[in-house]
Amino acid sequence: MSQPRDHSLQDPPALPPEFGTGPLVRKNSAITEPAWVRWLLIGSALGFLSLFLLLPLASVFTEALRDGWGTYVSALREPDAYSAVKLTLLAAAIAVPLNLVFGVAAAWCIAKFEFRGKQLLISLIDLPFSVSPVVAGLVYVLIFGAHGWAGGWLAEHDIKIIFAVPGIALATIFVTFPFIARELIPLMQEQGTDDEQAALTLGAGGFRTFWRVTLPNIKWGLLYGVLLCNARAFGEFGAVSVVSGHIRGQTNTLPLHIEILYNEYAFAAAFAVASLLAALALVTLALKTFLEWRYADQLAAARRH
Amino acid sequence: MNPFKPKQRRAIPGFGLTLGITLSYLSLIVLIPLAGVYFKAAGLGWDGLLHTLGSARVLASLKLTFGSALIAALFNAFFGLLVAWVFVRYQFPGKRLFDAFIDLPFALPTAVAGIALTALYAGNGWLGQYLEPLGIQVAYHPLGVVVAMTFISLPFVVRTVEPVLAEAEKELEEAAATLGAGRWITVTRVILPSVWPALLTGFALAFARAVGEYGSIIFIAGNIPMVSEITPLLIIIKLEEFDYAGATAIAAAMLTLSFLLLLLINLFQAWTRRSRNR
Amino acid sequence: MEISIRNVRKTFAAFPALAGVDLDIASGELIALLGPSGSGKTTLLRALAGLEPIDAGQIKFGANDATHLSVQERRVGFVFQHYALFKHMTVEDNIGFGLSVRKGPDKPDKAAIRQRAQELLELVQLSGLGKRYPAQLSGGQKQRVALARALAIEPRVLLLDEPFGALDAKVRKDLRRWLRELHDKTGVTTVFVTHDQEEALELADRVVVMNRGRIEQVGTTAEVYEQPATPFVFDFLGSVNRFRGEVQGGKLKINGLSLNTDSPLSGAVEIYVRPHDLRIVEDSSPGLDARVLSVQRTGPFVRAGAKLAHDGTRVDIELSHLDPLTAALVPGAQLRLLPAIYGLFPPEGGAPLKTLPDVVANAVPEQRGDRARA
Numbered sequence: 001m002s003q004p005r006d007h008s009l010q011d012p013p014a015l016p017p018e019f020g021t022g023p024l025v026r027k028n029s030a031i032t033e034p035a036w037v038r039w040l041l042i043g044s045a046l047g048f049l050s051l052f053l054l055l056p057l058a059s060v061f062t063e064a065l066r067d068g069w070g071t072y073v074s075a076l077r078e079p080d081a082y083s084a085v086k087l088t089l090l091a092a093a094i095a096v097p098l099n100l101v102f103g104v105a106a107a108w109c110i111a112k113f114e115f116r117g118k119q120l121l122i123s124l125i126d127l128p129f130s131v132s133p134v135v136a137g138l139v140y141v142l143i144f145g146a147h148g149w150a151g152g153w154l155a156e157h158d159i160k161i162i163f164a165v166p167g168i169a170l171a172t173i174f175v176t177f178p179f180i181a182r183e184l185i186p187l188m189q190e191q192g193t194d195d196e197q198a199a200l201t202l203g204a205g206g207f208r209t210f211w212r213v214t215l216p217n218i219k220w221g222l223l224y225g226v227l228l229c230n231a232r233a234f235g236e237f238g239a240v241s242v243v244s245g246h247i248r249g250q251t252n253t254l255p256l257h258i259e260i261l262y263n264e265y266a267f268a269a270a271f272a273v274a275s276l277l278a279a280l281a282l283v284t285l286a287l288k289t290f291l292e293w294r295y296a297d298q299l300a301a302a303r304r305h
Numbered sequence: 306m307n308p309f310k311p312k313q314r315r316a317i318p319g320f321g322l323t324l325g326i327t328l329s330y331l332s333l334i335v336l337i338p339l340a341g342v343y344f345k346a347a348g349l350g351w352d353g354l355l356h357t358l359g360s361a362r363v364l365a366s367l368k369l370t371f372g373s374a375l376i377a378a379l380f381n382a383f384f385g386l387l388v389a390w391v392f393v394r395y396q397f398p399g400k401r402l403f404d405a406f407i408d409l410p411f412a413l414p415t416a417v418a419g420i421a422l423t424a425l426y427a428g429n430g431w432l433g434q435y436l437e438p439l440g441i442q443v444a445y446h447p448l449g450v451v452v453a454m455t456f457i458s459l460p461f462v463v464r465t466v467e468p469v470l471a472e473a474e475k476e477l478e479e480a481a482a483t484l485g486a487g488r489w490i491t492v493t494r495v496i497l498p499s500v501w502p503a504l505l506t507g508f509a510l511a512f513a514r515a516v517g518e519y520g521s522i523i524f525i526a527g528n529i530p531m532v533s534e535i536t537p538l539l540i541i542i543k544l545e546e547f548d549y550a551g552a553t554a555i556a557a558a559m560l561t562l563s564f565l566l567l568l569l570i571n572l573f574q575a576w577t578r579r580s581r582n583r
Numbered sequence: 584m585e586i587s588i589r590n591v592r593k594t595f596a597a598f599p600a601l602a603g604v605d606l607d608i609a610s611g612e613l614i615a616l617l618g619p620s621g622s623g624k625t626t627l628l629r630a631l632a633g634l635e636p637i638d639a640g641q642i643k644f645g646a647n648d649a650t651h652l653s654v655q656e657r658r659v660g661f662v663f664q665h666y667a668l669f670k671h672m673t674v675e676d677n678i679g680f681g682l683s684v685r686k687g688p689d690k691p692d693k694a695a696i697r698q699r700a701q702e703l704l705e706l707v708q709l710s711g712l713g714k715r716y717p718a719q720l721s722g723g724q725k726q727r728v729a730l731a732r733a734l735a736i737e738p739r740v741l742l743l744d745e746p747f748g749a750l751d752a753k754v755r756k757d758l759r760r761w762l763r764e765l766h767d768k769t770g771v772t773t774v775f776v777t778h779d780q781e782e783a784l785e786l787a788d789r790v791v792v793m794n795r796g797r798i799e800q801v802g803t804t805a806e807v808y809e810q811p812a813t814p815f816v817f818d819f820l821g822s823v824n825r826f827r828g829e830v831q832g833g834k835l836k837i838n839g840l841s842l843n844t845d846s847p848l849s850g851a852v853e854i855y856v857r858p859h860d861l862r863i864v865e866d867s868s869p870g871l872d873a874r875v876l877s878v879q880r881t882g883p884f885v886r887a888g889a890k891l892a893h894d895g896t897r898v899d900i901e902l903s904h905l906d907p908l909t910a911a912l913v914p915g916a917q918l919r920l921l922p923a924i925y926g927l928f929p930p931e932g933g934a935p936l937k938t939l940p941d942v943v944a945n946a947v948p949e950q951r952g953d954r955a956r957a
Contacts, residue, residue, distance in 0.1 A: 031475055031478045031479060031482070032394075032488075033488055034488075038395055041387060041390065041391050041395070042391050042395055042397050044387060045384070045387050045388045045390075045391040045392075046391075046397075046399075046403060048384045048387070048388065049388065049403055049406065049407065052455060052456055052459060053406050053407070053409050053410070053456075053459070054406065055425060055431065055432070056418060056421040056422055056425055056456065057406075057409060057413070057421070059421050059424050059425050059430075059431060060417060060420075060421045063420075063421075063424050098330075101326070102326065102327065102330045102331075104323075105322070105323040105324075105326035105327050105330075106323070106326075106327040106331075108319060108323040109319075109320055109323035109324040109327055110327075112317050112319075112320075113317070113320050113324075115320075115324070121327070121331075123567060123571055124331060124335070124336070125327075125331065126567070127335055127339075127563075127567065128335060129513075129514075130513040130514075130517070130563045130566055130567045130570070131339070131517065131560065131563050132516070132517030132518075132519065132537050132559055132563070133517065133519055133520070133537075134517070134519045134537035134538075134540050134541060134556075135342070135517070135537070135540065135556045135559055135560055135563075138342070138540055138544065138552055138553070138556050139338035139339055139341055139342055139556075140338060141544065141549075142338075142341050142342065142345055142549065142553065143338060143341055145549075147547070147549055149341070170334070173334055174334055174335065174338075177334060177335060193316075193317055196317050197316055197317065200316065200317065200318075205318075206317075206318035206319050209318075210319075228411065228412075231411070231412045232411075234414065235412075235413065235414025235415065235416070235417070236414070237414060237415045237416045237519065237520030238415070238517075238518075238519035238520050238537065241519075241520075241541070242540075242541060242544065254414075255414050255415070255416035255417070255520065256416075258416045258417065258420065259416055259524075262420055262524065267420075267424075270420055271420065271424075274414075274416070274417040274420055274421070277413070277414045277416075277417050278413060278417050278421075281409065281412035281413040281414070281417075282412075284412045285405050285406065285408060285409060285412050286405070288405070288408065288412075289401070289404075289405040293401075474665070474667060476663045476664075476665060476667035477667050477669065479634050479654070479661070479663070479667070480661065480663060480667040480668075480669075480732075481669075481680070481684075482634070482653075482654040482655055483632055483634070483654055483655075483657075483659055483660070483661040483733070484680050484681035484684065484732065484733075484735075484736055485655045485658065485681050485684055485685060485736060486655070486680070486681075486684040487655060487684070490684050494680075494684075495669055498669075498671040499670065499671060501671075
């Protein structure tokens with residue numbers, strides 16, 4: 001080892017003059033910014049959020065009520081609006097439970113077992129998030145449409161998928177595909193297999209173990225995923241637009257109904273229907289915030305993904 | 306360990322069943338249909354593909370879509386970082402409420418966002434009435450595409466950066482301070498570098514989402530061919546003209562890009578995990 | 584650089600973390616702040632660094648008042664318990680960080696910073712690891728990098744928070760010895776925080792024992808161990824037996840046993856005796872009768888639990904395993920015990936704890952070697 005340097009010999013420079021008149025308690029400047037910087041940053045952030053989030057939301061409700069309550073209520077009472085609500089609910093009622101079963105199954109095999117290709121599987125589950133909804137709609141048209149591979153066979157057997165409810169449901173399933181799975185996978189990975197193994201050694205069967213041990217552990221994460229899945233199912237536009245055919249009163253979901261009204265210059269009516277969906281979005285956000293606040297520890301795994 | 310050797314009996318049941326469900330469902334809903342696009346595109350041959358993709362209208366739409374998505378994602382990267390910082394670091398009234406609203410673009414249907422943004426930025430809208438006299442046209446203009454893309458991809462950066470910032474150890478900043486670093490140097494040389502991977506992940510997610518977006522844009526963009534027409538809309542136009550080959554060619558191109566982005570996002574995410582775990 | 588701390592106070596939400604601390608540290612000294620968690624030792628260390636603003640009092644570095652200086656201006660080397668190395672920087676860049684953020688004419692050029700980092704790497708015996716990232720180092724190596732980084736700014740004082748807390752036992756011992764050598768080489772005034780009495784006693788020139796935001800005792804390692812000033816210090820530095828007695832006219836009386844004492848106390852007292860200072864004596868000698876309850880061999884020691892016959896107090900006895908008297912340690916055996924070295928304190932609940940140092944400051948030394956003879 002070479003000669004070590006003796007630090008004591010180097011007298012450190014003189015201390016700066018003391019702040020004799022300053023307040024005794026100074027804010028810990030080591031890990032925070034001066035107040036004016038803090039408020040400047042807070043102001044810019046909130047300004048940005050207000051401009052880009054709150055203002056559009058507020059405009060939905062103002063525009064909806066621009067022509068008064070009468071127009072608002074009659075826009076919602078219209079039979080086409082009513083059938084759009086029904087179809088939207090139906091599509092969600094098909095898509096959400098199917099994705100729920102898939103999500104639980106996928107999370108179970110990914111979180112509780114080790115196998116090759118697991119990482120690839122996780123990426124593939126996320127795939128629909130990065131595919132344009134329009135492309136998602138198109139793929140079903142290519143398969144089931146009149147000129148698609150299965151088109152001829154379907155026509156022979158008088159089965160309608162495209163421009164009908166099954167197509168809308170399929171498109172909805174595709175775009176909401178990953179929501180529940182990606183919420184559950186990190187959660188169940190974090191929880192490990194100790195509880196299940198304990199239940200199994202106590203003689204519980206596989207399904208019983210799932211119902212009595214796993215499900216209670218993941219229920220809030222599950223609900224969270226269902227909530228997000230449902231919100232997207234109600235609001236999907238691009239994919240459904242491709243497969244729907246826009247038949248009024250038959251294959252129009254709420255978002256498509258908004259488009260039709262808007263293109264017909266029935267702005268107040270369009271915004272009235274939009275306000276329904278916006279209200280639903282607010283309810284979703286409220287529930288989501290409540291779940292995050294109340295069950296923060298049980299959802300934490302997913303936040304850390 | 307030889308992966309082909311049967312492992313010892315698994316203690317927990319249901320592997321075969323759940324993996325079976327997962328793979329079948331994934332294949333039926335996602336993989337086979339997506340493969341269908343490539344199968345169909347392959348039938349067009351290189352000439353067919355290039356013929357469609359090389360047309361001026363498609364190229365203009367690609368330029369608009371990717372350019373706008375890039376601007377929107379950059380914009381969100383900056384403001385997302387700012388918002389994440391403010392929400393993690395500071396206390397202020399209304400914080401919980403604003404925090405809940407950050408996810409609004411995930412919950413609000415895109416069509417609703419589209420008409421709301423259009424109403425705001427149109428010449429007689431709350432914002433448009435002030436912007437248009439300044440010569441800034443947003444609605445029915447490429448700028449509208451950027452605004453809509455910014456809205457729908459807003460939460461990505463915030464939500465990916467937030468946990469990383471929250472986990473950052475206070476000691477690192479204190480260490481920098483004891484070593485003589487002022488606040489600005491601490492932030493730029495100690496905190497931000499640790500946020501980089503998460504910021505890139507959020508940026509890529511926002512970009513991917515913006516490129517594929519359709520619902521909110523078509524209302525505000527005005528959809529003028531060669532000017533404010535986005536690529537997903539072109540697919541729909543081709544479909545309505547029964548030009549399945551054209552639609553497929555564009556879709557295949559966009560899909561390939563999605564895969565590339567997905568790969569990139571996965572790499573960024575792995576990087577984020579690594580840098581957080583060490 | 585010498586440091587003087589005067590009446591420093593700090594309260595966290597009604598919890599007094601520092602309740603008026605006075606301490607003088609000589610230049611070049613190696614000082615341990617020892618105490619249980621919540622005793623205020625880490626708060627004091629952080630107050631010295633300027634990381635914790637204080638409510639009242641004064642901190643002086645040499646002749647200068649440092650109370651109002653910011654962290655950056657104080658120029659202290661602080662080593663954090665979990666090292667707080669910058670993960671995205673190489674070891675070399677970590678060490679050079681403090682120099683690279685300097686401004687104006689003080690700022691060394693890149694080559695000088697590199698040169699300094701190399702010297703420090705050599706000093707902490709990590710030459711050749713400069714290009715690595717912290718994630719590629721072991722715990723002990725990270726600790727040394729953190730130390731080198733703190734030394735790089737030529738600190739007025741080096742502050743270490745639980746420097747060995749996160750390391751395993753073997754590494755801890757080696758690093759302890761190494762740190763002592765490094766200190767002797769560099770001569771930087773050093774204060775470290777620990778809850779491990781062995782660490783404090785082995786490493787430090789002087790030990791500051793803290794409890795509930797106050798200093799209980801300051802002294803050399805021998806002083807605090809052999810002449811504990813308060814019941815707390817007695818208790819904290821090693822295990823202790825406590826039983827009751829009475830002081831009357833220069834005599835300490837425990838049941839029938841009577842010992843000479845010059846303690847200023849009178850009336851009921853509490854006797855503090857370490858297990859190895861509780862001697863086994865012959866049955867005919869004066870002493871306290873006890874019955875052995877359990878015997879346990881721990882490393883080179885034999886420890887026995889026993890019960891005093893006269894009031895049923897549980898006491899522990901400790902002998903070297905080579906001591907022939909261990910033969911007497913069998914469960915159920917009757918013994919006669921004599922407190923060889925002990926401290927006297929007013930009984931708990933009597934005088935408040937904080938007045939204790941004044942009352943008994945001289946009591947313990949005078950009791951030393953006070954062995955009763957037949």
